[in-house]
Amino acid sequence: MKGASLEKARAAKGHALAIFERVAPVVGVGITQTNDGYALKINLRSRPANVAFPDTVDGVPIHIEVVGEIRKFADTSRDAGP
Amino acid sequence: MELSSARELKKLVTKSVVQPFVASAVTRRVLSFAAQPIEELEGSHRTFALGIAQKSERDYRLAVRVQRHELRDSSEVARIHEMARGEVDVRYVGRIVKQVPWYQSRERPLKIGLSIAHYLVTAGTLGAFVRRKSAESVLVLSNNHVLANENKAKKGDAVVQPGPFDKGKKGKDSVARLEEFVPLKSTGSNVVDAAVARLTDKLDYDPRDLQSLGRLAGVGEEITSIGGAVAKIGRTTGLRLGRVTAFEVDNLVVTYGIGNLRFDNQIEIEGADTLSFSEGGDSGSLIVDDAQRAVALLFAGGDHGGSNGRGLTYATPIDRVLTILKVNMVS
Numbered sequence: 001m002k003g004a005s006l007e008k009a010r011a012a013k014g015h016a017l018a019i020f021e022r023v024a025p026v027v028g029v030g031i032t033q034t035n036d037g038y039a040l041k042i043n044l045r046s047r048p049a050n051v052a053f054p055d056t057v058d059g060v061p062i063h064i065e066v067v068g069e070i071r072k073f074a075d076t077s078r079d080a081g082p
Numbered sequence: 083m084e085l086s087s088a089r090e091l092k093k094l095v096t097k098s099v100v101q102p103f104v105a106s107a108v109t110r111r112v113l114s115f116a117a118q119p120i121e122e123l124e125g126s127h128r129t130f131a132l133g134i135a136q137k138s139e140r141d142y143r144l145a146v147r148v149q150r151h152e153l154r155d156s157s158e159v160a161r162i163h164e165m166a167r168g169e170v171d172v173r174y175v176g177r178i179v180k181q182v183p184w185y186q187s188r189e190r191p192l193k194i195g196l197s198i199a200h201y202l203v204t205a206g207t208l209g210a211f212v213r214r215k216s217a218e219s220v221l222v223l224s225n226n227h228v229l230a231n232e233n234k235a236k237k238g239d240a241v242v243q244p245g246p247f248d249k250g251k252k253g254k255d256s257v258a259r260l261e262e263f264v265p266l267k268s269t270g271s272n273v274v275d276a277a278v279a280r281l282t283d284k285l286d287y288d289p290r291d292l293q294s295l296g297r298l299a300g301v302g303e304e305i306t307s308i309g310g311a312v313a314k315i316g317r318t319t320g321l322r323l324g325r326v327t328a329f330e331v332d333n334l335v336v337t338y339g340i341g342n343l344r345f346d347n348q349i350e351i352e353g354a355d356t357l358s359f360s361e362g363g364d365s366g367s368l369i370v371d372d373a374q375r376a377v378a379l380l381f382a383g384g385d386h387g388g389s390n391g392r393g394l395t396y397a398t399p400i401d402r403v404l405t406i407l408k409v410n411m412v413s
Contacts, residue, residue, distance in 0.1 A: 006306070010330065017333055028396075030331030030350055033308045041328045041350070043387070043394075045335075067394055068386035071337040072227045072275070073365035074199065074206040 003037020195315030205245025224366030230263035302375030316364030352388035
């Protein structure tokens with residue numbers, strides 16, 4: 001799928017967020033790149049079952065990644081400690 | 083002796099010399115102990131560590147590592163010599179301590195990458211040294227959640243190096259006082275998680291040392307492409323390399339103590355090779371490009387995602403951080 005221009009990808013972010021957050025726990029919408037242009041990266045906390053996601057939004061390719069919970073990184077609770 | 087004989091001898095010495103000695107010594111209180119709460123005496127005691135040493139390709143020895151000075155010429159060592167018929171390698175090694183990396187230790191002069199935090203926060207990372215425009219005093223830059231305890235701290239609160247999780251104490255390890263933080267908002271969009279603390283007068287610091295990466299070379303250009311190589315030095319993982327996987331990330335939802343907060347316009351990074359780019363405790367790290375120019379301030383991450391499956395890291399473009407706090411990098 002052909003990548004979009006950077007301006008087109010920026011313009012599609014809001015629409016993509018509106019579409020995805022209706023059906024999935026979105027934790028980030030960013031811009032990434034394909035071989036020949038730009039795409040949107042939709043980060044999900046988890047992937048809901050039985051939901052079909054669009055491949056493009058406003059002509060901009062969509063890349064979906066499940067990234068889990070994002071947390072502040074001063075949390076050393078999983079550190080073995082001194 | 084042969085390897086199998088060395089192994090047998092090790093078992094025999096453990097059973098007939100070391101174990102009886104430890105039991106007897108604790109009972110008779112012949113080992114010296116530092117003054118400490120009695121419950122801390124529970125557990126293992128330093129006496130003899132046994133292993134196998136190699137004299138030549140097929141000639142092995144019993145290795146005895148003596149961990150107390152008073153046991154160097156003890157009757158137990160003499161007995162081990164006798165049992166091994168001289169085929170023994172005895173060395174005094176004293177107390178063995180866990181190695182703590184420099185970035186989790188108390189370090190002066192202060193440097194980028196060190197453990198630091200508000201005295202009530204666990205630990206984060208000293209990101210950079212900055213200065214108010216037209217002001218002399220030097221400030222340390224990190225996150226709000228590192229230096230200002232998620233909006234709960236007050237101006238003037240102590241900042242300690244190392245952070246409390248790394249045994250830093252308010253008073254003897256205080257290095258700065260909270261100067262200003264950008265409040266974190268529970269509603270609406272956040273742009274930065276950042277704060278600055280005023281360095282204690284006359285405290286030595288090196289604003290450009292990036293260890294093996296070289297020297298900080300100013301501020302880099304805004305990131306508007308993916309794949310660029312980046313690096314950071316952080317309190318938990320030290321030096322790690324990574325690459326940008328997304329930019330201008332909006333609606334980034336991050337879990338804080340005060341709730342789930344939303345951030346816009348952030349950068350996403352994955353670790354190079356088989357490692358994560360960062361982990362808990364690396365918050366506040368300065369991220370630099372492959373020319374050692376500052377490009378972002380690290381503040382969040384997760385355990386999933388990335389092409390190596392080791393999680394993703396999130397950071398704020400450094401120019402935004404500097405603009406909002408009205409500071410410049412010290413060079």
